[in-house]
Every structure is written in structure tokens, then in C-alpha cells.
Amino acid sequence: MAEPKIAQDVIAQENDKRASALKSDYEALGANLSRRGVDIEAITRRVSEFFVAVPSWGVGTGGTRFARFPGTGEPRGIFDKLDDCSVINELTRATPNVSLHIPWDKTDVRELKAKGDQLGLGFDAMNSNTFSDAPGQAHSYKYGSLSHTDAATRAQAVEHNIECIEIGKAIGSKALTVWVGDGSNFPGQSNFTKAFERYLASMADIYKALPDDWKLFSEHKMYEPAFYSTVVQDWGTNYLIAQTLGPKAHCLVDLGHHAPNTNIEMIVARLIQFGKLGGFHFNDSKYGDDDLDAGSIEPYRLFLVFNELVEAEQRGANDFNPAHMIDQSHNVTDPIESLINSANEIRRAYAQALIVDRKALSGFQDENDALMATETLKRGYRTDVEPILAEARRRAGGAIDPIATYRASGYRKKVAAERPASVGGSGGIV
Numbered sequence: 327m328a329e330p331k332i333a334q335d336v337i338a339q340e341n342d343k344r345a346s347a348l349k350s351d352y353e354a355l356g357a358n359l360s361r362r363g364v365d366i367e368a369i370t371r372r373v374s375e376f377f378v379a380v381p382s383w384g385v386g387t388g389g390t391r392f393a394r395f396p397g398t399g400e401p402r403g404i405f406d407k408l409d410d411c412s413v414i415n416e417l418t419r420a421t422p423n424v425s426l427h428i429p430w431d432k433t434d435v436r437e438l439k440a441k442g443d444q445l446g447l448g449f450d451a452m453n454s455n456t457f458s459d460a461p462g463q464a465h466s467y468k469y470g471s472l473s474h475t476d477a478a479t480r481a482q483a484v485e486h487n488i489e490c491i492e493i494g495k496a497i498g499s500k501a502l503t504v505w506v507g508d509g510s511n512f513p514g515q516s517n518f519t520k521a522f523e524r525y526l527a528s529m530a531d532i533y534k535a536l537p538d539d540w541k542l543f544s545e546h547k548m549y550e551p552a553f554y555s556t557v558v559q560d561w562g563t564n565y566l567i568a569q570t571l572g573p574k575a576h577c578l579v580d581l582g583h584h585a586p587n588t589n590i591e592m593i594v595a596r597l598i599q600f601g602k603l604g605g606f607h608f609n610d611s612k613y614g615d616d617d618l619d620a621g622s623i624e625p626y627r628l629f630l631v632f633n634e635l636v637e638a639e640q641r642g643a644n645d646f647n648p649a650h651m652i653d654q655s656h657n658v659t660d661p662i663e664s665l666i667n668s669a670n671e672i673r674r675a676y677a678q679a680l681i682v683d684r685k686a687l688s689g690f691q692d693e694n695d696a697l698m699a700t701e702t703l704k705r706g707y708r709t710d711v712e713p714i715l716a717e718a719r720r721r722a723g724g725a726i727d728p729i730a731t732y733r734a735s736g737y738r739k740k741v742a743a744e745r746p747a748s749v750g751g752s753g754g755i756v
């Protein structure tokens with residue numbers, strides 16, 4: 327039986343304040359949707375079954391390359407991080423799994439598993455780290471890892487990824503996400519072809535160590551830390567990797583890892599069409615890989631991504647079972663609050679996409695009625711689905727208003743008293 331971090335009576339008291347307003351809003355929305363031929367109960371059920379994994383690194387306060395301003399009560403290690411992740415799940419009932427990062431979260435696997443069980447949390451994809459040097463490692467990743475010119479450095483990076491698989495196997499994970507910082511800062515510094523050949527050979531070695539029921543996610547990123555070229559730069563490169571490695575290899579789409587104005591939803595559609603969409607790192611951005619909260623800058627784009635996912639789900643697209651994960655950096659907010667909000671925004675986009683009249687949309691597309699097609703889509707986006715989200719949370723034992731309930735619980739103040747203020751800490755975001 328899971329041991330909650332937020333007292334049940336706090337959630338009950340806060341929900342009591344809001345229950346009658348929610349009932350009335352839910353009924354009104356239900357009547358509205360019913361006139362559109364949509365059964366609100368079916369949507370609420372689907373939303374309740376939609377989960378997104380939170381990243382262990384997301385509950386610590388992030389920073390920029392200029393500075394990091396620590397928050398209060400920051401987690402001291404993976405066990406504190408799991409406590410914070412549990413708070414998010416207890417209030418939202420949308421985040422029952424945590425994505426770990428090795429070596430940041432490396433510890434005794436039996437203790438990890440026991441802590442997860444105690445909190446009612448599972449473990450999502452494992453994340454390897456060959457973009458920074460761990461203390462005492464034999465070979466530096468300053469000039470790359472899986473694509474490094476030196477064979478011993480590449481072997482060390484492969485070995486680290488295999489270790490991540492081993493840890494994951496012990497705690498019930500079923501996927502490995504590989505993101506490398508490999509690339510170059512100057513034209514001529516790196517031979518594009520040879521670097522990619524070396525990367526593919528290293529990834530093939532990792533792939534060989536992957537259990538049959540696991541997936542391997544490769545994640546592309548346009549720039550940073552390398553500023554001229556990256557070895558896994560774009561979705562085309564990513565697709566080539568997944569295609570070359572085999573059926574267990576899929577592409578991970580981090581929403582922040584594209585040039586501004588890139589049509590990400592179309593990339594998503596292409597990867598689905600060819601059975602290679604592995605999953606997502608949700609976040610939002612204005613200029614580059616800003617790691618802002620999902621849905622905070624371009625909520626319509628998030629909706630358009632979910633429009634593709636729902637469309638694929640409903641047509642029964644082949645090999646379609648994407649992983650949903652958040653990857654953000656929280657520099658000016660309480661990370662728990664940001665992750666609560668992000669999980670809700672992701673569910674919101676899903677609910678909005680679910681209520682789109684797909685039959686009508688398809689008809690307008692066939693008739694080349696551009697205006698009515700886009701209006702049909704946008705009608706889903708314009709619908710305020712908050713009562714559905716709140717009702718899904720309430721029915722699952724979560725909070726009608728999770729941020730207000732979190733603040734009322736005094737959790738941050740409590741852990742601030744237990745956890746000494748930190749100065750540094752890992753702020754790495756991929």
C-alpha cells in the first residue's frame with residue numbers, strides 16, 4: 327500500500343470547497359458536448375487512463391549557463407526526488423511513473439525499487455549521460471562519446487548505456503533513452519560521415535544488449551552543447567538511426583529540439599506513418615531549447631501534436647504506442663508546481679484533441695474546404711475542458727485544484743525544514 331506524502335484529509339478538505347462548482351461545470355460541459363455528439367464520460371475515462379512520466383531531474387531547481395538560483399527544500403538525492411514526484415502524482419493522478427537519469431540517480435537498485443513501491447511509483451525510460459564526465463571516469467567526453475574518434479572512449483560510453491539497461495531491468499523499466507551531446511563547434515572540426523558511422527556502430531552495440539521487450543529511443547537535438555553541428559541533429563537523422571538499428575529502435579521527439587517555426591506536428595505524423603515514433607519529451611520554448619513548461623508558450627502547437635496522436639490512435643496506426651515524458655528545467659518556479667501544471671496541460675491537449683469531430687474534419691479535407699476544416703479542428707481547442715480534467719483527478723483520488731491543494735498542504739515548507747539549502751547540484755537538461 328502506497329504511503330502518501332500529502333495527507334488525504336488536506337485533499338478532501340480542498341476538494342470539498344470546490345466540489346459543488348465542479349459538479350455544475352461538469353454538467354454544463356456534458357450538455358454542451360452532448361449537443362455535439364460527444365459523450366463526456368467517454369472523454370473523462372480516456373483522460374483518466376492517460377499518463378505522463380516525470381523526470382527525476384525535473385524536481386530539482388534548474389539553472390542556465392549564467393547561474394542557478396536554488397529553491398528551498400530542494401531534493402538532496404534520488405529518494406527525496408521520488409518523494410517530490412509522488413506529491414505530483416498524488417495531486418494529479420496523471421504521473422505514476424518516473425524517468426531516471428544515470429549516474430545522477432545511481433544507488434542501490436533494491437532500495438530504489440522498494441522506495442518506488444512504497445510511494446506507488448513505477449519507473450519509465452532510463453536516461454544515460456555521456457554528455458558530461460562522471461567523477462573518476464577513464465576517458466573524457468569533451469570531444470564526444472558514442473561518436474568519439476577514440477575507440478576506448480566510445481567503448482566506455484557503450485558500457486555506460488549497457489549499465490543503464492541493467493539498472494532499468496532491476497527496477498522494471500522497459501526503455502533506454504540515448505541523447506548525446508556529440509558534435510562540433512567549427513566547420514571542418516568533424517567529419518560528418520565518419521562521426522555518424524562511429525555513432526551508429528556504438529548504438530548497434532547498445533542495441534545488442536537490449537532485452538527483447540525493451541525499446542531504444544534516440545533523441546535528436548539541433549544544437550547545444552555543440553553549436554555548429556550535432557551528430558544527431560534532426561528527425562531525418564533520427565529516423566535513419568531507428569531504421570538502421572532495427573525494430574526495437576524508435577525516435578524520441580523533444581519538443582524543444584527544433585528550429586523555431588518547425589512544423590513539429592508534421593514530423594510526428596511522419597514518424598507515426600512509418601512506425602518509428604518512440605515518444606516525447608514534453609516542454610515548451612520560444613527561441614530554442616528553452617525547457618519551459620509544457621503548454622506555457624504555444625498551447626495550440628501542443629494541441630496540434632495531440633491531434634496527430636489521437637488521429638493515429640483512432641485509425642489504429644501500426645506500431646503506435648508512444649511514451650509520454652516531461653523534460654523541463656524550472657528556474658523561477660517551484661518545480662513541483664511546474665510539473666503539476668505541465669501534466670495538466672498535456673492532458674488538456676489530449677482531451678481537446680479527443681473531442682474534435684474527426685468525421686466532419688475528414689469530410690472537409692476531402693472537399694478541400696480549408697476554412698471549415700481548420701474551424702472543426704479549432705473548435706476542439708477552443709473548448710474549455712478543465713471540468714473533465716478536474717473530474718478525472720477527483721475520481722482518481724487527486725485534487726480538483728492541485729496547485730491550491732499543494733500550497734495548502736505546506737509540503738514545501740515542511741521539506742525545507744528537513745533538507746538543507748543547496749548551492750550547486752545537477753541542473754543538466756537534455
Ligand SMILES: [Mn+2]
Pocket residue numbers: 545580607653756
Ligand atoms: Mn529531452
